[in-house]
Amino acid sequence: MQPWSFLHIADMQPGSPRSFRFNQRAIDNWQTAYRQLQAIADVDLLLVGGDLTRDGSCHDFEFEVAKRELDALPYPYYAIPGNMDTGNKHTDKNGATGREDIRLNATAEQLDRFASFFGEFPWSFVHENVRFSGFYAAVAGSGLPHEARMWHWLERELPSLPRAAHHVMTMHYTLFMDTLDEPKWDIAKKDEYRDWYFSIDPPHRQRVFEALKKADVSIVLSGHIHCRRPPQTVEGIRFYRCAGIAMPQGVDRWADGDPTLGFYRFDVTDAGITDTFIPLTRESQSTAGYGPGGHPKPEERDYSLAWEKEEK
Ligand SMILES: [Fe+2]
Secondary structure, rough: OOOOEEEEEEEOOOOOOOOOOEEEHHHHHHHHHHHHHHOOOOOOOEEOOOOOOOOOOHHHHHHHHHHHHHHHHOOOOOEOOOOOHOEEEOOOOOOOOOOHHHHHOOHHHHHHHHHHHOOOOOOOEOOOOOEEEEEEHHHOOOOOOHHHHHHHHHHHHHHHHOOEEEEEEEEEOOOOOOOOOOOOOOOOOOHHHHHHEEOOOOHHHHHHHHHHHHHHOEEEEEOOOEEEEEEEEEOOOEEEEOOOOOOOOOOOOOOOOEOOOOOEEEOOOOOOOOEEEEEOOOOOOOOEEOOOOOOOOOOOOOHOOOOOOOOO
């Protein structure tokens, strides 16, 4: 087999100057990454691991720009949503940060809007000797039709698909922070909120893991944390926590966490799949922008701040 390569990006979330909030830094960093991606000619495909937008969950215009940019790359891409695109992992109680977490739960409408731009998910296909799959595990526990579809896909469809030499799974949330059997992080505890926010709760976590094993998944790529860690192998599956592109996050969570922004290139040879981290050639330090950070309430969205007004 001729060696070949693929790329993975996540957490670009550039935002838009048409939005109720905007950070120049995030859009600068995405544009730097985008120029680097445009200059790479020798890859077969790109995996996009969610958070393509900052507020796509409420703005079609952010999806439109993201799609236009990704469509113009010189290779095909395959995208899954992240929580900034479609809403968060579900909770039935608000957490310790003052956010109204229940109102941030992903909705069917948001999930379907993402699919209307970037295609149905979950998805799975084979390229050369690798099966690539992608899904949005954050719907676990939501009770949405998307959850039933996800379990059916994970447990009935995926294991019966033809095998390839490798199976690469794209997720947005990490399945776990440290260990597969770590307890459910408590959204109501200040020092556990972030771990709750980043990972998938038991028992869904173990159920997903069992499905990954049955489908012979060999590599899992996740984003969301925006802090890269050396890959961690659990029962033969290599878990990558990938770098962010917009800005770093969670930098103090692990001693071996690396906040450098960038993305992975994977090279496939007869010997296996090897990774190379490609840092952004420049990280913006811009402080320009406006509006609130985090997850503001809908009534706190002030579009009169926007640098670019929406055409009426
Ligand atoms: Fe995210």
